[in-house]
Amino acid sequence: MKNENAKLITIYTESVLESRLIDDIEEHGAMGYTISNAKGKGSSGSRAGSWEANSNIRVEIICDANFARHFTQHLQKTYYDNYGMVTFTSDIEVLRPQKFCAQ
Amino acid sequence: MKNENAKLITIYTESVLESRLIDDIEEHGAMGYTISNAKGKGSSGSRAGSWEANSNIRVEIICDANFARHFTQHLQKTYYDNYGMVTFTSDIEVLRPQKFCAQ
Amino acid sequence: MKNENAKLITIYTESVLESRLIDDIEEHGAMGYTISNAKGKGSSGSRAGSWEANSNIRVEIICDANFARHFTQHLQKTYYDNYGMVTFTSDIEVLRPQKFCAQ
Amino acid sequence: MSLSSIDPVIWFFLFGLFAGVMKSELRLPSQIYELVSMLLLLTIGLKGGIELARQPFGVLLPQIAVIVAMGFLLPFIIFPVLRYVGKFNRPDSASIAAHYGSVSVGTFAVAVAYMNTRNIVFEEHMALFVVLLEIPAILIGIILSKGMSKDTQWSKVMNEVMLGRGVMLLVGGLLIGWVSGPTGVESISPLFFDLFKGILALFLLEMGLITATQLSSLKKYGLFLFAFGILTPIVFSIIGIIVGTSLNLSTGGTAILATLFASASYIAVPAAMRISVPEANPTLSLSASLGITFPFNIIIGIPIYYAFSQYAHNLL
Amino acid sequence: MSLSSIDPVIWFFLFGLFAGVMKSELRLPSQIYELVSMLLLLTIGLKGGIELARQPFGVLLPQIAVIVAMGFLLPFIIFPVLRYVGKFNRPDSASIAAHYGSVSVGTFAVAVAYMNTRNIVFEEHMALFVVLLEIPAILIGIILSKGMSKDTQWSKVMNEVMLGRGVMLLVGGLLIGWVSGPTGVESISPLFFDLFKGILALFLLEMGLITATQLSSLKKYGLFLFAFGILTPIVFSIIGIIVGTSLNLSTGGTAILATLFASASYIAVPAAMRISVPEANPTLSLSASLGITFPFNIIIGIPIYYAFSQYAHNLL
Amino acid sequence: MSLSSIDPVIWFFLFGLFAGVMKSELRLPSQIYELVSMLLLLTIGLKGGIELARQPFGVLLPQIAVIVAMGFLLPFIIFPVLRYVGKFNRPDSASIAAHYGSVSVGTFAVAVAYMNTRNIVFEEHMALFVVLLEIPAILIGIILSKGMSKDTQWSKVMNEVMLGRGVMLLVGGLLIGWVSGPTGVESISPLFFDLFKGILALFLLEMGLITATQLSSLKKYGLFLFAFGILTPIVFSIIGIIVGTSLNLSTGGTAILATLFASASYIAVPAAMRISVPEANPTLSLSASLGITFPFNIIIGIPIYYAFSQYAHNLL
């Protein structure tokens, strides 16, 4: 039995983008976000997290399918060329899906 | 090809609830949990993680569908009114699903 | 509407394995990984993260279904007997799936 | 009061406040903030303990009894004000009353620094009073919010309060200072005593940053909370002056007791209320205690309370 | 130069470098690194501020004007070299020019330690120059990368630069030192002044580890970057000697100014470029400034610049 | 032994132990714990290095040879006891033997503090022995668990052991102390030497908290492990007394060597065993070394070993 009624966007990117992403998220009308620290490696090289210029964040946004589509496209257009960034979307089930519909 | 044989519950909530949630998880018979630090923003405002009263945790529990249903209901009943908390469930595939069935 | 075109492997395990896992990931040809700190409890006991020998990491790898199958089997064979380790796979949707196919 | 007579640690607070208001990305890493507050608590405890080692415990018993009684009494004075003048609901009124009935360790540290800079003597065992005043208000807060309901698991509440980081470190430092005595702690004094003011500076830098984040939520709650956050410390300080002089404390000691009464908790009590009175809105009490009362006390309050104390001692 | 005449803090750097090259798991926890750099910045600011408190500000105005002008000028000298000799694209050339036009606080701290160990006097208000030199090169870097396009939101850029952690702490320390004066900061000196060299040792240990991670990416960019990373500081140091002696700075002060000109930023500028010139490859500028210029300056450069300065002062 | 004669750092340990047993939420943030242990390791290394700078290396060679030989020998003494009396399987026996054959830096630091408080002289180059004793037992542990199998990638094992944080910091500090000499390190002594006891206090606070978490798992393994965790240090300390007096060490130095032999590793060896002997149960060895032997040594052991050493030196 599968019940998916919301989307989870996960973003791995450079810490230096944190405050910009928060502005983006709020401008696009998401109801919330969660951020944690990470390190990693990808096509733009290794980011070992030993100092600020070199650490990653992981941003998670619960939203509806519509927001997910628009926001990931916005990210791709704005940041993919010049920043280390990976984004993916997954299906999740929340208790009160309407809470997470963008305004 | 899709193979889902287990559920993952993810909880974003206030750090102050950590030890209570651990008690709850164990009382409900889950086989384990994983906790990490986070910061975020939601309907109850911004929690920037700068100090204890103001930081979030992210709790993850691998379990079966049954446990997931009961436990998220328990969380909603017990904490949603008075605490910042968001919970969602996703479908995952584990190697030995029986390891994660609640006792 | 469901679109899954990639897999996400999530590994919870002992911090002491970090550099070994990174070697494994690179040898198996994954295009990247993301690591964050965690604490938790499982069948091999509680790991409260208070010091190094006692903390967990959470490793995430975006990959294709093929890599996911082989790599989780490799993990099971190599580490499950002697280390605290839990692995699961979930379906995700990425923008450029070909970026994450193992070499 | 010339600019250079202001303690540099206060400038660190104002610097943090400014940086926060300007939305600078400055911040003290969270684990460093934890370390810094641990060191402050341990140092304060150790100082109190050393002093206890110097004098017979029996002599202090009457003082202890009075202080604990005051800790239970203070929240009752403001609860009705919050409930009927401020029109807050029951849990919010109870929670704010608990915050103001309890004490702030940071404010205490600034008061101690103030006295030290000016070579004003005071009873070093005041640190003991910090511990004694920390807890009673929490219990009263819970009672006020629920009534003496049978539901409250008092042993669990007491457990959580006593085993909280703040109380543990204060009491632990106190006991270690007590058994080791002045010569025993000499070897650890470079870390705990010599660095004290520098550590306090870092702490206040972060407090300034945190205070800045409270200012915006403050606007929402408006004038009553603002007035409450300034009048309560003044009234409580006067009670402190009366109690201090009655207990024959020195001028400095009386001023510090007044500061303790005037101060409002922002660490131990918020955590306890969040768990035991979850219906109370934590933003309300924190923005008052951190956003108004803390800066008021450390910048304006302490010199005033010291002036009060001098006045009272001259009267006698 | 015997081994024991090398400052122990330099050994900490070499130790970190060795550990990093050997792929040891040694590292300074990230929040500790943040604390350590905060303390260095605050200390340098405080020292500069105390000195400002000692002398009339008016006297310094001409020096300030010259230093700021140099901060705007230096990037223009190397930009064409990068663009036409190094064959880097426009954003990369602009970004590297900004790094080398600005200054490195770590290098400054090592220079100060060098002078202190040898009891060489220098103008303590040099810390003010660190702040003054930090910012202009960033603005020039942005202009060079885009031209004076109307797109650039200058107020936003200035905001980000001024409110960045590095500038905030330097300026904050400076102001606190200024208003508090030499006697005011005495109480916080055990943390900020007595521990300075030890804190610097920890900082350099981590810098060594970070430098090691840059070495591999350096290989990719080859000989030009290597030569650039050594010749630029030498040329800039000579400019610094000329400016310093013209401003009548002491031998020590001139050497420190030369070191500042010779140093390349690796904290404030990378962050600013990442946001304002995102097309520039951050690995390029960081591996040059951290992998070559930083170690060159602290190990070989500073003694040379001091010799230059002595030579210039003997000429006069 | 009166209460006030106990070193305050021991009280910090007992305080942490109590807080842990009471399930207080007290804890040292993990990065602070890392910093604190880094500082201890560097300080111990530096002290040893300074001493090496003071005397010709050749004089120490015989001592070094004996100490290294003992490091290889000690695990062999207890392995059969664990295997045939304790009835542990092969990997567990080998792993525990490695823990007890190696040394604990924390225990060493407490022994040094014990001697300093009592003004007992000892050979400062003992820190060198810490490094020398750290590694051999690990190699023996691996051999005992697998036999001299060709599978073991010795170069990889040696690499991991030598490049581990603990060994790196000790050796790095040693070399820096050596090349810099007593006057060279003066500028960094406020951080590394003056704060030593305070930093040790914080370290022991956390060790107490960690020890508490080991106590519950200890119950599972019962009486044999308990007896083993107390008898091994006593037996090993006697061997240490014999070796120390044979090497003509001072009374203090002999007592410290005995303490080193008596101590069991809980940092370097657990990490190495986890990687190289993964079949061994880490809870078993850690609960013995941390839950029994560490507290036994720092509270009861060190005074006993010093008494042993005095007795032995009086005999001669």
Ligand SMILES: Nc1ncnc2c1ncn2[C@@H]1O[C@H](COP(=O)(O)O)[C@@H](O)[C@H]1O
């Ligand atoms: N295949 C992957 N799996 C998991 N995380 C990845 C992967 N590729 C990249 N990342 C994360 O995304 C960040 C930016 O990736 P990139 O843009 O490829 O440099 C990296 O630093 C990693 O943390």
Ligand SMILES: Nc1ncnc2c1ncn2[C@@H]1O[C@H](COP(=O)(O)O)[C@@H](O)[C@H]1O
């Ligand atoms: N839409 C969202 N996406 C991701 N995380 C969220 C979202 N809404 C809330 N959260 C997280 O859940 C915590 C509590 O949310 P709330 O109960 O809405 O205040 C917040 O502090 C965030 O960390």
Ligand SMILES: Nc1ncnc2c1ncn2[C@@H]1O[C@H](COP(=O)(O)O)[C@@H](O)[C@H]1O
């Ligand atoms: N049911 C579970 N849900 C979430 N995380 C788990 C679960 N079981 C184990 N873990 C995590 O995986 C780590 C190793 O688990 P184990 O191998 O069962 O000891 C634990 O320390 C937890 O962080």
Ligand code: NA
């Ligand atoms: Na109060």
Ligand code: NA
């Ligand atoms: Na420069």
Ligand code: NA
């Ligand atoms: Na041993």
